Amino acid sequence: MNILLPFRDADVMQRIAAEIRQFDIDRPLRFMEVCGGHTAVIYRFGLTDFLLSTIRLVSGPGCPVCVTANDFIDRAIALCELPDVTIATFGDLVRVPGSTRSLAEVRARGGDVRVFYSSADALTWAREHQERTVVFLGIGFETTACTLAATMAECVQSGVKNFRFLSALKTMPAALQALFSAPDVHIDGLILPGHVTTVTGLSAFRFIPREFGIPCVVSGFEPIDVMESVLMLCRQIKDHHADVENQYRRVVRDGGNPQARAVIDEMFEPCDMPWRGFGIIPESGLKLSPQFAFWDSENVTVEVEPPQEHRGCRCGDVLCGRIYPSECSLFGTACTPETPRGACMVSSEGACAALYHFAPVNYDR
């Protein structure tokens, strides 16, 4: 039997939904799912069907493609235009519009942009193509940082000279700190990313209930996981209690994974990082440590076009949970997955793309 089926059981869903309804909390609640993986599950399985309209789920800044700032794409494009450079990237990033162009457009006009499913595959390709300089676009959070660190360690150890790393790696706690410090963000509970927490552990997020009084639940990625997390948040609210609870015990240990953190620390160091929608958040990124500067393509001098935001695109507001995707006037008209105006319409984990692909039945576009 398929091991996922128990986490998708319709009867269990109904039971949890009924339990949530019993709480009858006397005010509307806004819960933010931080991770793009959760956003995708919520829309794909129509989870809001099971919730009273007083509980709303809003998406947060946890889709790595979505929070990638324009100047990162612009820099990748500038590097791509250097002689003998191949850009190696995860698929979604190819279609994200930079200030004026996407990597897909650069590729259509002859740029060498290649999609890989893992950084290790890209490194192998670089070894087999010594005549090219391969620039790997490193995006993601702690989980991806861990595998990228392993690839870069391998690259350094075996002395691969034609592989470079362009980092937009980000760390989640710093972003949440910035989010909740913003004046106009109102969130009653947080569904925390299960994958990131496997690395960081729960303690990395304890400041959220402590400093902001917001209940948190680390959640798995199946529909029943997310529903159960909503239930756990409601329970904390009812009990006037705020803590980081772990719904995803079958995968996440409270202490996280110290070995994985050690691998990350060995290769990377914290740096200031631009986030779409937030601007530069201090110490919220990871870049190669100075002793690996040779492999860091930040150190390559190229002329990068001045960054501009996309007119009308409200990705920034979507990523902070200020608006729903459908409140953007470009949604579904000028901006569709085939003609994305912003990153949130590109990634399958972006809130705009998720709403577009998995539209509710009463949706009128």
Added chain:
Amino acid sequence: MTDKIVTLNHGAGGTAMRHLITELFVSHFDNPALSELADAALLEVNGSRLAFSTDSYVIKPVEFPGGNIGKLAVCGTVNDLAVMGARPLYLSIGFILEEGLNLNLLERVVASAADVARAAGVDIVTGDTKVVARSECDGIFINTSGIGLQPLGNGLSSNPIAPGDVIIVSGTLGDHGIAVLSAREGLTFQTDIESDCAPLNDMLHTVLSKSAGVKWMRDPTRGGAAAVLTELVEQKPFGAIIRETAIPVREDVHAVCELLGFDPLYLANEGKVLMVLEAKDSDRVLEILRAHPLGRNAAIIGNITSDSPGHVRIETMVGSVRRLQRPSGELLPRIC
């Protein structure tokens, strides 16, 4: 057209491609047979009804688990004719070969094209070969065209599709898409998943000769079942609902999809058919399909509805209902 150049999006089977077809090709070539935009054109010639179809094949890698580009090129055109209710008879085949191509590989491709043509009972009666300089094409490109006869009175029901009609799929979805993906450069996971690439004409002929209730058939290739179902109901006075739990998907295909963030409903198939038929015929057709080696996993996956006209809805595994949207853009695996 917004883009000034052709991008991969124009070939991905979504909206960009539809624009290219309607605004460029159909507007220039304009004629009644073409404007139907069916898998094959239906033509009246001296009292006979001919079906005529063409397709080009550019697949990477050229060989994949369960087939190669030669087998694919023959099956694809045979199936395009067969789903129109026609009996495929003759095929043409055209090769564009890249300088430096391994002749053994070419022979394997030609041999499997010949084998599957024989199995499908069609003759490849004319062909063409061009060789281009290295890097001007990618190994082998193949075009096949085919003609078939559409028997009078023994084809698809002429009754219009109506609420209550049943939607059947002839087997597991997504096998071809995942098989090709798993064989592609840069992807290291190992699976036993083979492409479902196969000629459907024998199975479909059997169905049509024993049931008069089949109203519509399509082979869900690029864009998958989602593409053909959304096209079926688009701008129609009826909608469709399918049930996720009823859709046959191999366990390993499902696992890869979960891993990479794909939905089997959007993956290509090369040996499956979707049908709409009258409810009273559904058990019988299901039985016929399941008795055929290519239809063993056939299942009823949903039906035509009067509500939500123009839209396909899907009842998810957990019991919620949402839209099933038409595919848009290249399929890309997720990051994580």
